[in-house]
Amino acid sequence: MSPSPQEIRAAKAEATLRDRDLAASLKISEAQLVAAHVSVSGPFRATRIRFHPDDVMPVMPRLGEVMSLTRNESIVLERVGTFGEYRSGPHAAMVLGKDIDTRIFPKHWAYGFAVEADGDHGTRRSLQFFDTTGEALQKVYLRETSDAAAWAPLVEELTLDDQSDAITPEPAMPTEGPKADAEKRDVLVAEWQKMTDTHQFNRISSRLGMNRLGAYRLAGSPYVRAVDPGCVEGWMTALSETRQKVVFFVGNRGHIQIHWGTFDAIKVMGPWLNVLDPMLNVHLRADRVAEAYVVDKPTKRGPAISLECFDAEGGLIFQCYGQRESEEDTLDQWHGILDRLPAVREAAE
Template identity: 50%
Template sequence: MAHAEQRPTPEEIRAAQDDSPNLRARDLADRLGISEAEPVAARVGDGATRLRAHPDHLMPAAETLGEVMALTRVPACVHEKVGRYANYHPGPHASMVLNEEIDLRIFPKHWVHAYAVEAEGENGPRRSLQVFDAAGDAVHKIHMRETSDHAAWAQVVSDLAHDDQSEGQAVEPRQPPEAPKSVPEKADVLRAEWRKLTDTHQFLRLCSKLKMNRLGAYRIAGAPFVRQLEPDAADLMLEAVRDAGIGVMVFVGNRGCIQIHSGPLQTVKAMGPWQNIMDPGFNLHLRRDKLAELWAVEKPTQRGPAISVEAFDVDGAIIFQVFGIGKEGMDSRPEWGRIVEALPGLPAVAPVGA
C-alpha cells in the first residue's frame, strides 16, 4: 500500500477510475497501491455517501431493503448469499444476524468506514452499502438486486449519512495476519485438553490459554485430532458434498465479519485458478492457487464429534471452514465424516512430543 506522502489525491483516483472504467474496485486499488476504501471515498458527493459504520445502525437499515446480496470475503475467497437481513442481535464485542438466508458473526470494532455507493449500470442504478476496516479493507458489502426494495434506498442513505461528507479517506496501516503460533513443549497439554472439549467454541480459548493460535495448534496436534490434506483435496471435498447431496456449513470470514452458508452445494465449476459454487442464493469463489494448507480437524462435543475441513493461505490466515450439518441435535454427520476420511492426505508427520 502506498505511503501517506505518495498517496494519490481523490482527484487522481477519480482520473484513474475514469481511465479504466471496467477495472474492478479491488484491482484498481491494488494498481494504485491504496486501500479499497479510498477509491470509494474519492467519489463522496459524486455517487458515494459516507455513512455511520456501526452495525447497530447499518443492520436495522439493511432489513428495510428486502432481498439483497450479502458479500464477505478474504483475499483468497468470496462468499455471496442472497436473502433478507433479519433477526439482528447487537453486542459490544460480537453481534449476529441469524436467519436461514443471511447468517453473520459481526465484530463491531472493525466496522470503521462505510459508504452508500450508487452508479449507473446497463439495467438501471447499481447500489450497495460497503463497510471497511481501519486500514480500508472491505469487511462486508450489501448489494441491491432487481428484487430489492429500491424505494427504501434513499431513506436508508438519508438516515445513515455521516456528518462528514468530505471526499477522501485517511486509513491506518494494514495489520498483517497473525503467523502460526505453536508451543511445542505444550503439545501434550494441548492434546489432553483437546480430548476434554465439549463445544467447538472452547477450542480458541484453549489455544489462547496455551499461547498458540488455530493453525499453530493444528501443526503440532497430530492424529487423531488433525490430518493435513493435499491442497487439491479442497476440490474433491466440494465435489463429494455435491454428489452426496448433503448439507454443509461454509464459513468465510475476515476480522470484522464471518458469513455462513448452510445447505447443499449443487453446482461446482472450476474456471482458471478459481473454483466456484454457482447456486441459486449462494456463490463461492475460491482462488485455489492461494490455498497453502488444508486440514481435516475433529473436535469432541457433547453432541458428537465436530469434523471440519479448513483452508489457510501462505501467511497462515484462514480462508474457509466447512462443517457437516448435524441432525437431531447431533454435531456428527456420518456421510460428511466419510467424505472427509476419504480425502487424500499428506504424509503423516509424527506429532510433537509423541
C-alpha cells in the same frame, strides 16, 4: 505518496478493473477508492454513512431480499436473503436468519458508504463497510427483488455530516503466521479432549499463546490430519454429487458469514473454483490453498469434524462442517467424504 481523490477518480473513470484490483494497482485501500467518489457526480457515486453495526444492521431488513458479500484474500462468499434478527454485543454481534447468518466484531468497523454505480443494466446500489485499514468487511447489494423504494430514505437516515472525499486508513495488518509452543503440546491435547463446544478452542489456544494454525500443526493425529491442499475441488464435487448439506464459514477480521445448505453447481474457471447456485455464490482461489486440515473437536453432541484451509501466510480461508439434519444424524456421509481426502504424504507418492 498516495494519489489524490481527483487522481483516484480519473483512474477509476479509465479503468476496467474491479474496485479491489484497481485499488491494489494504485497502492491504496479499497475504502480510499470509494471515498474519493463521495459528493461528486458521475457514473460512480458514494455517500459516507454510519458504519457501526448497531446503527446499520437493525435497518437492513427494510431493503428486503439482498445479496450479502463477505470475503478475504482467497475467497468470496455471496448469500442472497433477507436480514433478520440482530443481536448487539460490544465484542461480538450477530445477524441471525435462515439465509443471512453472520458474526460481527464491531471494533474493526471504521468506514461505511452507500454506493451507486451506473452500468449497462441500470444502477447497482450497495452498502459497503470497511475496517480501519480500508479492507472490505461486508457489502450488501440490492437486487431486482429488493425494496428499491426503501433505499433513499435508509441512506438519508444513515448519512453522516462529514462528506469529505478522503480518508486516512491505518497501515495494512500483516497476517499472523502459525504460533505454537511445542513444550505445551501435552496441555493442548489435555484441554482439547475436554472440549464440549467448538467455540472453546479459541480460548484454549489463546490461553496457551497459540493461534489456530499453530495449534493444528502441533496437535497432530488423531485430532488433526493434514490433507492435500489440492483436494478442495474433489471435495466440493463430492458435496455436490451427494447433496451433502454443510455449515460453511468465510470471514475476515471484522465479519464472518455462514452458509447453511448444499453446494450444487460447481464450475472451475482458471484458478477460481466456483459454486454458482441461485441463492449462493462462492469464488475460491484454489491456488491459494497452501495447507488443509481435517480437524476433530469433541462436543456434547459428538465429534465436530471440519475441513479448514489456510493460505501461504497462515491466514484462514474457510472452515466447513457437516450440517446435521436431525439430532440423530451422525453425519456418516460427511465423515466419509472427509475420510476419502488424500493425506499430504499420499498425495506426494
